[in-house]
Amino acid sequence: MSTEKLVFVYGTLKRACSNHHYLSDQKFVGEARTAPGFCLYALDGFPGMVAKPDDHDGVVGEIWSVDADALVRLDGLEGLKEGMYRREIVPLLAPYADRGIEGYLYARSIDDRLAVGSIWKE
Ligand code: PCA
Numbered sequence: 001m002s003t004e005k006l007v008f009v010y011g012t013l014k015r016a017c018s019n020h021h022y023l024s025d026q027k028f029v030g031e032a033r034t035a036p037g038f039c040l041y042a043l044d045g046f047p048g049m050v051a052k053p054d055d056h057d058g059v060v061g062e063i064w065s066v067d068a069d070a071l072v073r074l075d076g077l078e079g080l081k082e083g084m085y086r087r088e089i090v091p092l093l094a095p096y097a098d099r100g101i102e103g104y105l106y107a108r109s110i111d112d113r114l115a116v117g118s119i120w121k122e
Helices: 068-077
Strands: 004-009 027-033 038-042 047-051 060-067 085-089 102-106 114-117
Touching: 004 027, 004 068, 060 068
Parallel strands: 004 102
Antiparallel strands: 004 060, 027 060, 038 047, 038 114, 047 102, 085 102
16 A cells, blocks of 8 residues: 655646646645745746745645655655755645645745745646
8 A cells, every 4th residue: 555645735736737747646635725924936937835924825725645656756846855845844724734734845045036925827
């Protein structure tokens, strides 16, 4: 039996977005929103989510149940080893609050990047 893990995605991994094929054989669980305190910044055709203490809206995304192989592929895509994103527990609103669900927080500078709010659209 493979180990499944819930992951929060908010950018190119969402349904109908450019990297969704990384998840196409995984299980969609539901739509979700982070607690307030997070914002998206536009990077080079993809978003980075970072903590923003004065934010009131949070970030909208999706929960997916992924197997161990898929998680390795996602971590590669998001450049964890290169320090581009960190996969960390993200505080989410109900019904996903306090379940220790992880998402990809942008780990590099967002200086001079455009804040695009709560929802990533391609
Ligand atoms: N892919 C990840 C992080 C940002 C991105 O474009 C995601 O969709 O959650």
